[in-house]
Amino acid sequence: MVRGGQGLARVAVVVRAGAAPLWWLGVFAAGIGVLVPGVTGRRIGVLAGAALFIVATAVVARSRRKRYAALAGAAARAGKYDVLQDRAVTVRTWRRGHRWWLLAAFAAALGSSLAVPAAGGMLLAGTGAGLRLKAAWLGRREKADDVLLWVRVDWLGRRGGGPAGKQVKGYRSTGIAAGDAAPGGARRRTAELV
Structure with a gap:
């Protein structure tokens, strides 16, 4: 990066990245269970x-909301040389970094079906649904404040590296049109990009 710029990933995209795999693995495990x-x-x-x-x-959906709100309230404006990471790159990086955890959770959900059928899978699916709701909450906050929230990529890679973890010292903010993800972390529609 040039002149002290940082790589930034969207907070809502990081939160939302685990929602789909957890949901579908949970549904699949519950169906088998x-x-x-x-x-x-x-x-x-x-x-x-x-x-x-x-x-x-x-x-x-409700966990760590105070921490997210505190970091969002104190967000500094992103610098001229900061690099905004694409939505697809953020999602791919998160899923690659957590693939073994996802497989272990799926195996545990399947294994628990021997004792309590479908319960483990439904728990997994509920976790995915909660992440989706948390991302939607972040999106509503971004729309209300008319900003998009970003976190440094190097802080996400550390142990316990969630977007509201202890290693995160603060968020950066940009205008609502920055990046390729809409508020809440979903893909921008083509009409929004024009």
């Missing part, structure tokens, strides 16, 4: 899974 009668039986497994889905969605 419901085929196994398990120790508790299918009915209890599905009811327990539904409860776990609701709890996981709520907990993940």
Whole structure:
């Protein structure tokens, strides 16, 4: 990078990157798990899974909101030489860095079906749904403040390196039209780019 610029990734994109794989792995694990009668039986497994889905969605969607809000409130303006990372690169990097965790979670969800059918898969899917809701919350905040929030890429690579982890000292902000992702981390529609 030139003249002290930093590589920046969108906060909402990083949050949203895990939502789809967790959701689909959870749905797949729950679908397979419901085929196994398990120790508790299918009915209890599905009811327990539904409860776990609701709890996981709520907990993940609400977790660390104060930290996100504090970092967003103190966000500094991005510099002239800062490099904004593409949405696809951010998503690909996150998924590559977490692929073994995703596979381990999927295996654990499948294994838990032997005891409580479908519950582990529904818990996994609830985690994905919670991340999607958190990204949507960040998107509403970005629209309200008329800014996009960015985090330094090198802070994400460290241990426990989430976008609101201890290693993150602050966010950067840009105008709402910067980058290739809409508020909340979704792809920009073609009409928005014109």
